[in-house]
Structures are given as C-alpha cells and as structure tokens.
Amino acid sequence: MSSARDRVLDAYETLLIERGPASATLDAVAAAAGVSKGGLLYHFSSKDALAAGLLDRLRRRSAADAEAMRTAAEGPIDYYLRTSAPGGGSPGGLTRTYLAALRIADGRPGVHDALAVVDADGLAALRTEITDPVLSWLVQLVGDGLYLRTLVGTPLPDDLGVDDLLERLRALLGPPGSA
Amino acid sequence: MSSARDRVLDAYETLLIERGPASATLDAVAAAAGVSKGGLLYHFSSKDALAAGLLDRLRRRSAADAEAMRTAAEGPIDYYLRTSAPGGGSPGGLTRTYLAALRIADGRPGVHDALAVVDADGLAALRTEITDPVLSWLVQLVGDGLYLRTLVGTPLPDDLGVDDLLERLRALLGPPGSA
DNA sequence: TTCTATGTACCGTCTGGACGGTACAGCTCT
C-alpha cells in the first residue's frame, strides 16, 4: 500500500483538478486521503508545506517524464502529444500533477518557476527528435494547446484526434530531411 | 470615465490574474475598483453574480474578438497568435477576460461552457483563412499553447518569437495551394 | 527480561480570523 504521505498528495491533486483550489481544504484533503487532519499536518505542517510538497513531486515527475519521452518507443513527439491530450494522462503521471500545480499558481512564489522547469524539460526532450528550434517549439506549443484543453475540460472534437495532428506534423517534419 | 460596474469587473479580472481567486474577495475587488463594498453589491448582488457578470463579458468579447479576427488586416492567424502570446493581450481584450475566467473554473457550472464557446468562436474564425480542418485546428492549438504560457507567466524564449512561428506556418500553409 | 525512555505516526477538538452577505442610515448628483 502506498504511504499516507503519497495518498495525501494524490488526494490534493484530485481535489484541485476536479473541484478547484477552493475545495481543497485541509479537512477535505485529509478526508479524501483517508487520514485525519492531524495526520495530514504531521506530514505537511501547513498548507504552504502541502503546496511545496506538490511542487517537489512536480519537479521529480518532470525529470522522469522527460526521460520517458526520450526513451519512448514511439518517440518524444508522439509521447508528448498523447499524454497532453484530454484523457491521455495517467494517474501517477506528470500531466495530472502539472494540472494540479496550475490551480495553485496564485501569487504563491515558486509555482511559476516549477512550471517553467517542466516547460524547459519538455522542450529539451523534444529537441532530441527535432533539431530545428522553431519546429520543436511549434510542436511543444501544439502539445501545450492540448494541455489547455485538458485543463479547461473540453473534450477533443468528434472528427479530429491526436492521430490527425501527428500525421500532419510528421509530414512537415520528416520528408525534406530537414531534421 | 468608465462606469463603476465596468471598473468592478476590471478589478476582478486583475485580481484573479495577478493574485489568484483566493485573493479576489469582495472587499479586495471593491477596494481595487475604487468603490465601497456596498457599491459593489449594488451592481452584483452576490459573488456568484459577479462571476456571472465576468462570463457575460467573456461571451460578448469572444464574439467581438472573432469578428476582429475575421476583419484583421494581417488575417486571423496573425491576429490570434499575437494576441495569445504573453504580452500580446490588451486590457479590454478577450485574452485578459479569458485568463480571468480560467481562474474561476472551479466546479462553478457554466464556466466550462463559456470557455468552450470561445474555443469554438476562435476556430470558426481561423477557418475563414484555413479551410483544412486539421491545419486550422493545429494553428489554434499553437495559439492555445501561447495562451497557456501567458497563463503560467512564462515569457517567450529570448531567441524565438511569434514571428518565427508565423513564418513557418505560412510556409506550410501557403505554397502548395493546399488551402 | 522487564522497566523506562524516545521517536514516529497518527487522531479529535478547539479557537481566532477571514469572508460572504445583510441591513441601514446618509450623502450627492441629476
């Protein structure tokens, strides 16, 4: 069984994403994690400490995810776009933690920096497949656009999917030997 | 001078974007707008009404912005990408209101719908310049990626700008007569 | 081997403060 600490962080993420920061009170997080409020405060001595714990997890997962992108069988582009799209993120994955962190980017110093690190890690990983700086950035932005959709909660259009995007992008990237 | 009602909405947006939803209390909004709390409640009888007012403004501005995209001298693509990028949105523009609305997308019903409308309006406007469904969606996603960057507060890279993106996209869109 | 001590991992309650919202009396333009 996972540690209570991890379960608290999981519950915090879930509440932030599904019901917003206002609902992520210490009581609610503790209840969702199956611990008491006192137990939560044992692991995270304040709400700030809880947020800091989430950012720690974000940084850790960003590094792991960048590595996963580089070693993915389908390649970084495919991996990035699929995990960014609505429904593409796995529990325990970076996407979930990223979306949760976005919800607490409220004047809280350090959040912007942590998110910027994720941005930089992702771009660096994409550049192992696309050397052209503009094109790699462009692909990242497409993925980020999918992220935004996931954040807002808008599903993908019925008639269009990530596959269509990938097909187009491959056509633009591959043939001229421009890589 | 703008009406008190508009100033309240402006202040609400500013607080939401710069200091997050938690700081956007009725007292804080009233103070930032230069009205009393009673004055604020005269225009918006509750916090829910204030949020609803913001969504009204969002829908109105989305329609106006889609029209501006269609009639922009530089064309929809140029307009959309430039206004989405960090620093590209003007006060009184759609981008600011959109980013503010994103911050209150917490279980509040209706926010997702309003944001989805903006999404649809933007895509429809882009399709006046790009008929290919996949490409128009791709361009929208690039713009949305820039939106996300604006939301997070990460500035553009030093060595890359919207111009580079536009140049590449034009090259992909224009020459083969694929439109 | 038993007694005492220390550290870890929690639980449940309480309090002070902030916030949303109400009520109302009064002022100032038009």
Added chain:
DNA sequence: AGAGCTGTACCGTCCAGACGGTACATAGAA
C-alpha cells in the same frame, strides 16, 4: 425625488493551524 452610491456595523460559517492526546515500535539500562 430618486438613482447611485458611501460607510459602518453586524451575523453565521468556514477554515488554517495549534494543541493535547493515543498507539505502537524500538532501544538501552537494570
């Protein structure tokens, strides 16, 4: 006279954080 406010006072609720206590495991001393 009335619309559009200001300013003050107040109430009920919710929440962060503090606090005191519990259960248990390990360890060293007698």
